[in-house]
Amino acid sequence: MRILSATVRGFRNLQESTFEFSPRVNLVLGRNGEGKTNLLEALNYYALGRSHRGARIDDLIGFETESAFVQLEIETKPDDVMRCEFAFERGKGNRFFLDGEVVGRRADLVGILNTVYFDPESIRLVRGEPSRRRHFVDQGVSESEPIFLSHLTAFQRTLKQKNGLLRDLKRGFADYSTAREELRAWNRELAHHAVEISIGRDDYAHRLTPYADASHRALTGGDCGLEFAYRPALETVRSKLAEEVPENASNDPIPSPLSFCEKEQLERDILSEIDYIMESEIKRGRTLCGPQFDDFEVRQDELDLRVFGSQGEGRAAAISLILARSDVLHEKRRIRPVIFFDDIFSELDSQRGQRLQEMASGLHQVFIATARPGDVAGWDPPEMKTWSVHAGRFDQTESP
Amino acid sequence: MEHSRNNNGVANDGGEFQSPALERLVRSLSRLPGLGRKSATRLALHLVSESAAAEELVESTAQACEQVCHCGRCGAITEQDPCRICTSERRDPKLLCIVATPVDILPFEKAGFYRGRYFVLGGLLSPLDGVRAEDLPFGRLVERVRLDGVDEVIIALDSSVEGETTALYMQRLLQELPRDSDRDALHMTRLATGIPVGGALAYIDEVTLQRAFQFRRDF
Ligand SMILES: Nc1ncnc2c1ncn2[C@@H]1O[C@H](COP(=O)(O)OP(=O)(O)O)[C@@H](O)[C@H]1O
Ligand SMILES: [Mg+2]
Numbered sequence: 305m306r307i308l309s310a311t312v313r314g315f316r317n318l319q320e321s322t323f324e325f326s327p328r329v330n331l332v333l334g335r336n337g338e339g340k341t342n343l344l345e346a347l348n349y350y351a352l353g354r355s356h357r358g359a360r361i362d363d364l365i366g367f368e369t370e371s372a373f374v375q376l377e378i379e380t381k382p383d384d385v386m387r388c389e390f391a392f393e394r395g396k397g398n399r400f401f402l403d404g405e406v407v408g409r410r411a412d413l414v415g416i417l418n419t420v421y422f423d424p425e426s427i428r429l430v431r432g433e434p435s436r437r438r439h440f441v442d443q444g445v446s447e448s449e450p451i452f453l454s455h456l457t458a459f460q461r462t463l464k465q466k467n468g469l470l471r472d473l474k475r476g477f478a479d480y481s482t483a484r485e486e487l488r489a490w491n492r493e494l495a496h497h498a499v500e501i502s503i504g505r506d507d508y509a510h511r512l513t514p515y516a517d518a519s520h521r522a523l524t525g526g527d528c529g530l531e532f533a534y535r536p537a538l539e540t541v542r543s544k545l546a547e548e549v550p551e552n553a554s555n556d557p558i559p560s561p562l563s564f565c566e567k568e569q570l571e572r573d574i575l576s577e578i579d580y581i582m583e584s585e586i587k588r589g590r591t592l593c594g595p596q597f598d599d600f601e602v603r604q605d606e607l608d609l610r611v612f613g614s615q616g617e618g619r620a621a622a623i624s625l626i627l628a629r630s631d632v633l634h635e636k637r638r639i640r641p642v643i644f645f646d647d648i649f650s651e652l653d654s655q656r657g658q659r660l661q662e663m664a665s666g667l668h669q670v671f672i673a674t675a676r677p678g679d680v681a682g683w684d685p686p687e688m689k690t691w692s693v694h695a696g697r698f699d700q701t702e703s704p
Numbered sequence: 705m706e707h708s709r710n711n712n713g714v715a716n717d718g719g720e721f722q723s724p725a726l727e728r729l730v731r732s733l734s735r736l737p738g739l740g741r742k743s744a745t746r747l748a749l750h751l752v753s754e755s756a757a758a759e760e761l762v763e764s765t766a767q768a769c770e771q772v773c774h775c776g777r778c779g780a781i782t783e784q785d786p787c788r789i790c791t792s793e794r795r796d797p798k799l800l801c802i803v804a805t806p807v808d809i810l811p812f813e814k815a816g817f818y819r820g821r822y823f824v825l826g827g828l829l830s831p832l833d834g835v836r837a838e839d840l841p842f843g844r845l846v847e848r849v850r851l852d853g854v855d856e857v858i859i860a861l862d863s864s865v866e867g868e869t870t871a872l873y874m875q876r877l878l879q880e881l882p883r884d885s886d887r888d889a890l891h892m893t894r895l896a897t898g899i900p901v902g903g904a905l906a907y908i909d910e911v912t913l914q915r916a917f918q919f920r921r922d923f
C-alpha cells in the first residue's frame with residue numbers, strides 16, 4: 305500500500321499544495337508547530353474516517369476558510385491506483401469519495417487505505433489504561449474482518465441502551481415491573497455480540513504474538529520474548545480459555561480454545577453470567593461485566609509489562625505490537641500498510657530508533673515527521689524524499 | 705432567491721417578514737419533517753400567491769385529519785376502525801405479522817402475498833429515546849394473540865439492535881403465554897435476511913452475506 309500523491313487545500317494550517325511521495329521513505333522536518341502533524345493527519349484521515357487525534361471537523365478546516373479538500377492517489381497493489389478524496393464544509397461535516405463516487409457509510413471506508421500511526425500517544429499502549437489495548441485490538445480485528453466491526457458497533461449501541469435503562473431505573477424514572485424482562489432482552493442482544501467480540505479478540509491476540517515477539521527481539525537487539533494475551537472480563541470466557549485445546553484440532557500454529565467451542569453454548573453461558581448480576585447492576589445503575597472491561601496482558605519473559613516494565617520497555621513493546629498489527633494485516637489480506645512515525649524517535653534511544661526505521665522501511669512506505677534532524681542522521685535509505693515545513697508551507701529539500 | 709422580493713409587500717431581510725401571518729406560516733411549515741426554513745419559505749410564498757392551491761391544501765388537510773385514524777386493533781392508518789384488514793373475512797386471523805410502524809404495512813400490502821393480519825407496535829424499545837416496554841402496546845398484543853387464537857406470529861422489525869432486542873423481548877413475552885391444551889405451541893418466526901433479488905453478489909455487504917450464508921437452505 306502506497307500513497308503516491310496528495311493534494312491538500314484548506315486543511316488546518318497547510319498551504320494549498322500537491323505532493324509526489326516516495327514509495328519508500330518520506331521525511332518531514334520542521335520545528336514544533338509548523339505543520340508536520342497536520343500533514344500526517346491529512347494523509348491518515350481517509351484511512352480512519354476521522355482524525356487520529358480526535359479533532360472535530362470544524363477544527364480541521366483552516367482558520368481563514370470555510371471548507372477543506374484532500375485528494376490522495378493510492379496504490380493498493382502494483383498498478384492498482386485509486387483516488388481517495390474527502391471534503392469538509394464548516395458546520396456541515398465531511399464527505400468521502402472513492403474514484404469520484406460518494407462513500408456513504410463510514411464502515412465502507414475500512415480497508416481501502418490501510419495505515420499504522422505511531423505517535424507519543426499511541427506508544428503508551430502497554431502502560432496506559434486497558435481501553436487503549438482494547439481499542440488497538442478492535443481496530444486490528446476490524447481491518448481484517450469487517451464482520452467484527454459490525455458486532456462491535458452493535459455491542460456498543462446495545463450497551464448504551466442498557467446503561468440508559470439502568471440509569472433511568474436508578475433515578476426512579478422507570479417502572480420496575482417490566483424492567484427485569486427488558487434488561488434480560490438487552491442482555492440477550494449483548495451476549496450475542498459479546499461472543500463474537502471475545503472470539504475475535506482472542507484469535508487476534510494469538511495471531512499477533514509471534515510477530516510481536518519477532519519484532520521485539522529485533523528492536524531490542526536482545527533475546528527478550530514478548531507475549532500478548534487476552535484477559536477477558538467475563539468469567540465464562542476466562543474458564544473457556546483455560547480449557548485444553550483438542551490435539552490436532554487445527555492447522556493453526558497456536559490455536560485458541562475459543563475457536564473450537566460451541567458458539568451457541570458460549571452465548572448461553574455468557575447470558576447467564578450477565579443475567580446473574582442483574583440485581584447488582586440495577587443497584588449500581590450501570591453495567592458491571594462484559595467485554596467492555598476486557599484487557600490484554602503484555603508479558604516480556606514472564607514479566608507483566610503493564611505493571612512492572614520500565615518506561616523504555618513499555619515503549620519498545622508497544623512499538624513491537626503496533627508493528628505486529630501490520631504483519632497480521634499482511635497475513636490476512638496480503639497488505640502492507642503505510643506507516644507514519646510522528647515525533648516518536650525522541651522517545652527511543654537512538655539505536656532502537658534506527659533499528660525501527662530500518663525494520664519499517666524495508667517493507668512499508670513510511671512517513672517520518674520530526675523536529676530533530678539528528679533522529680535520522682547518518683541514515684540514507686534509497687529513494688528518500690525530504691520536505692521542510694515552515695508555517696504550513698512545504699519545500700522539498702536535500703536529505704539532511 | 706427570486707421569490708424573496710415580490711409584490712406581496714414581503715421583503716426578506718434577515719429572515720423576518722413584514723407580515724406576521726406569513727412568518728407564522730413559515731414557522732409551522734418548517735416544523736414539518738424534512739423541511740428547513742429555506743424550503744418552508746419557498747412553499748409559503750408559493751401558497752400565498754396561488755390561493756387556489758392553498759385552499760385545496762387547507763381543505764384536504766382538514767378532511768384527512770378528520771377522517772384518518774389508527775385502527776384500534778392493529779394500529780394501521782385507516783378511515784374505519786377496525787380497519788379493512790382486521791375485518792376482512794379473507795384475512796387469516798391466526799397469522800399475525802408484527803411491524804414497528806404503520807408505514808411498514810405498505811410494502812406487504814403492495815406485494816399482495818400476505819394473507820394474515822398485522823399488529824403495529826408504534827416504536828421499538830430504546831431507553832435512549834425514552835421508549836420503554838410500558839410505552840409499547842405489548843398488553844394489547846398479548847390480548848390480541850389470545851383472543852384471535854393466533855397460531856403464528858411473524859416478527860418483521862428492523863435489524864437494528866433496537867429491533868433485535870424488541871423481538872427478543874416479545875419472544876419471551878409470547879412464549880410464556882398459556883395455551884389451550886388442545887392447541888400446538890405458538891409458532892414464532894422472523895423474516896429472513898439475505899441477498900436481494902436481482903442483487904449482484906459482488907456488491908453485497910459482508911454482514912448480509914454472512915447472514916445469507918448462515919441461513920442457507922437445501923437445494
Ligand atoms: N484549523 C486550523 N487552521 C489553521 N491553523 C491551524 C489549525 N489547527 C491548527 N493549526 C495550527 O497548526 C499548528 C500546529 O501544527 P502541527 O502540525 O500540530 O505542528 P507540528 O509541526 O509540531 O506537528 C499550530 O500553529 C496551530 O495553530
Ligand atoms: Mg506534531
Ligand SMILES: [Zn+2]
Pocket residue numbers: 775776777778779780786787788789790
Ligand atoms: Zn386493523
